[in-house]
Amino acid sequence: MQGLMQDWPLLISRLIDHAERFHSQVEIVTETVEAGRHRYTYAECAVRSRKLAQALERLGIKKGDRVGTLAWNTYRHFELYYGISGMGAVCHTLNPRLFPKDIAWVANHAEDQVLFFDLTFLPLVRELEEHFKTVKTFVMLTDQSNMPKSLPANYLCYEDLIDGGDGNYAWPALDENDAASLCYTSGTTGNPKGVLYSHRSTVLHAMAVIVPDAFNLSTRTILPIIPMFHANAWGYPYTAAIVGCKIVLNGPHFDGKSIHTLIKEEQVHITTAVPTIWLGLLDYLKETGQDLEPLEGLGIGGAAAPAFMIKAFEDFGVNVHHAWGMTEISPVGTMGSMNSITARWPLEEQQKLKQKQGRGLFGVEMKIVVADGSEAPWDGKTFGALYVRGPWTLKRYYRANDSALDEDGWFDTGDVATIDEFGYMQITDRAKDVIKSGGEWISSIDLENAAMGHKDIARAAVIGRPHKKWRERPLLIVVLEEGAVLDKDSILKFLTGKVAKWWLPNDIVTVDEMPLSGTGKVKKTGLRETFKDHKWPDES
Numbered sequence: 001m002q003g004l005m006q007d008w009p010l011l012i013s014r015l016i017d018h019a020e021r022f023h024s025q026v027e028i029v030t031e032t033v034e035a036g037r038h039r040y041t042y043a044e045c046a047v048r049s050r051k052l053a054q055a056l057e058r059l060g061i062k063k064g065d066r067v068g069t070l071a072w073n074t075y076r077h078f079e080l081y082y083g084i085s086g087m088g089a090v091c092h093t094l095n096p097r098l099f100p101k102d103i104a105w106v107a108n109h110a111e112d113q114v115l116f117f118d119l120t121f122l123p124l125v126r127e128l129e130e131h132f133k134t135v136k137t138f139v140m141l142t143d144q145s146n147m148p149k150s151l152p153a154n155y156l157c158y159e160d161l162i163d164g165g166d167g168n169y170a171w172p173a174l175d176e177n178d179a180a181s182l183c184y185t186s187g188t189t190g191n192p193k194g195v196l197y198s199h200r201s202t203v204l205h206a207m208a209v210i211v212p213d214a215f216n217l218s219t220r221t222i223l224p225i226i227p228m229f230h231a232n233a234w235g236y237p238y239t240a241a242i243v244g245c246k247i248v249l250n251g252p253h254f255d256g257k258s259i260h261t262l263i264k265e266e267q268v269h270i271t272t273a274v275p276t277i278w279l280g281l282l283d284y285l286k287e288t289g290q291d292l293e294p295l296e297g298l299g300i301g302g303a304a305a306p307a308f309m310i311k312a313f314e315d316f317g318v319n320v321h322h323a324w325g326m327t328e329i330s331p332v333g334t335m336g337s338m339n340s341i342t343a344r345w346p347l348e349e350q351q352k353l354k355q356k357q358g359r360g361l362f363g364v365e366m367k368i369v370v371a372d373g374s375e376a377p378w379d380g381k382t383f384g385a386l387y388v389r390g391p392w393t394l395k396r397y398y399r400a401n402d403s404a405l406d407e408d409g410w411f412d413t414g415d416v417a418t419i420d421e422f423g424y425m426q427i428t429d430r431a432k433d434v435i436k437s438g439g440e441w442i443s444s445i446d447l448e449n450a451a452m453g454h455k456d457i458a459r460a461a462v463i464g465r466p467h468k469k470w471r472e473r474p475l476l477i478v479v480l481e482e483g484a485v486l487d488k489d490s491i492l493k494f495l496t497g498k499v500a501k502w503w504l505p506n507d508i509v510t511v512d513e514m515p516l517s518g519t520g521k522v523k524k525t526g527l528r529e530t531f532k533d534h535k536w537p538d539e540s
């Protein structure tokens with residue numbers, strides 16, 4: 001016997017319809033690319049998203065066509081999220097931090113028909129123009145007053161384009177499993193791979209991260225610094241439309257001062273970013289002696305949150321949520337929040353627990369698989385390959401022939417992790433970054449986190465280098481705080497007791513800057529290349 005409830009396809013257009021009706025007066029604020037702060041309401045955003053859909057139809061875009069965006073977090077990018085997916089096309093967010101040749105490769109692989117881009121990227125787009133094989137129309141996300149003169153005829157102005165419609169447009173009735181958006185992984189090895197989200201996976205993910213134990217948006221104001229060009233900005237553009245929280249978008253402004261100004265002036269309660277951004281904000285707070293009022297919650301994800309960072313923000317009275325995810329899982333998999341047992345632990349213990357990446361959301365099944373293929377116990381100690389399964393985890397990469405899953409439908413994340421008896425997962429490493437010393441594994445992430453607590457160290461990364469006796473040993477690479485000089489003994493002494501003795505790095509070296517990937521993570525491939533000939537102090 002079947003249930004007797006309605007079929008109501010989970011479509012992205014329904015989110016913006018809902019926001020228009022129920023949160024019509026709530027603001028979306030943007031620190032713009034051009035200069036100045038723009039503000040309007042969800043109701044205005046909804047009308048403009050429909051005007052955009054009309055414009056896309058005029059440009060000949062059909063259901064399933066890919067439409068590229070190369071843009072910061074702005075209200076126009078927000079409209080693109082809804083206008084493109086809502087009319088049945090696929091919103092392909094390109095990551096401007098990729099190498100130019102990779103941007104062209106990705107646009108060609110996706111066969112993007114139109115490319116919407118921010119003013120910032122005009123030189124890049126002009127440089128790549130001849131390499132884009134399928135893009136017919138380029139649309140600059142600006143108004144006529146900011147349009148440069150003498151551009152080719154296929155360069156259009158966004159505001160003029162959407163002005164051609166009246167917003168009187170009915171979203172098409174799509175299948176909830178139709179493709180909605182596309183995002184490529186950063187591809188540290190080989191070509192980037194496309195992850196093609198559906199309307200259903202997007203809406204389910206957005207609903208799952210609303211809960212108080214995850215983003216807890218409710219009536220708050222959010223500043224999602226996580227870029228909209230990377231894994232749907234953790235789904236905030238969709239989640240926000242469900243709950244109707246005020247959204248503050250930072251455009252191309254990522255420095256500590258700009259972020260702090262937005263928090264204060266727009267009265268932000270919740271903000272999210274990768275650790276690199278938070279280092280900038282903490283530096284700014286240290287320099288200026290400012291506080292973070294009225295911030296309540298701060299999400300850290302994309303890379304491990306070091307202990308000192310969690311403590312530093314909590315000392316400001318801000319609740320830190322450590323999150324883990326990946327492009328392939330839409331992207332959120334786990335969120336760090338207390339449960340009814342751990343919430344009673346002493347604060348120090350809770351902060352320690354927050355170094356773990358959190359518990360799986362409903363909709364993200366997890367397991368740890370060890371070398372012999374068996375499943376590891378959830379004891380917080382046994383680590384192995386982390387596998388996931390669920391309705392917003394991919395099953396196959398875009399245009400790939402083979403499934404990305406094993407025969408039981410599990411996706412191997414490429415991360416190595418433990419899960420404890422309370423269900424808190426902790427990432428030990430990327431499988432390819434784990435250091436194998438004398439047959440035992442050393443977690444580069446744990447070592448990095450510990451090192452980041454040293455007063456002289458601004459950034460830390462650990463890589464494995466070949467060693468005659470142990471096969472591989474850890475090399476600690478640091479960026480020093482301004483004015484500090486490298487004192488290896490002091491660092492080793494500091495690490496002693498914080499990590500197992502046999503984990504202590506065999507050497508410590510400095511670099512002026514950490515090489516960062518397109519998504520703001522330390523590029524260990526770059527470091528391995530730089531230090532490929534590094535000799536251990538005890539080697540001749």
Ligand code: AMP
Pocket residue numbers: 185186231300301302303304305322323324325326327328331357413414415427429430519
């Ligand atoms: P991406 O698909 O570019 O977002 O990268 C996903 C990868 O980033 C994951 O597979 C992890 O290796 C890493 N990652 C994401 N969040 C965290 C976190 N909180 N701690 C440690 N690693 C993380």
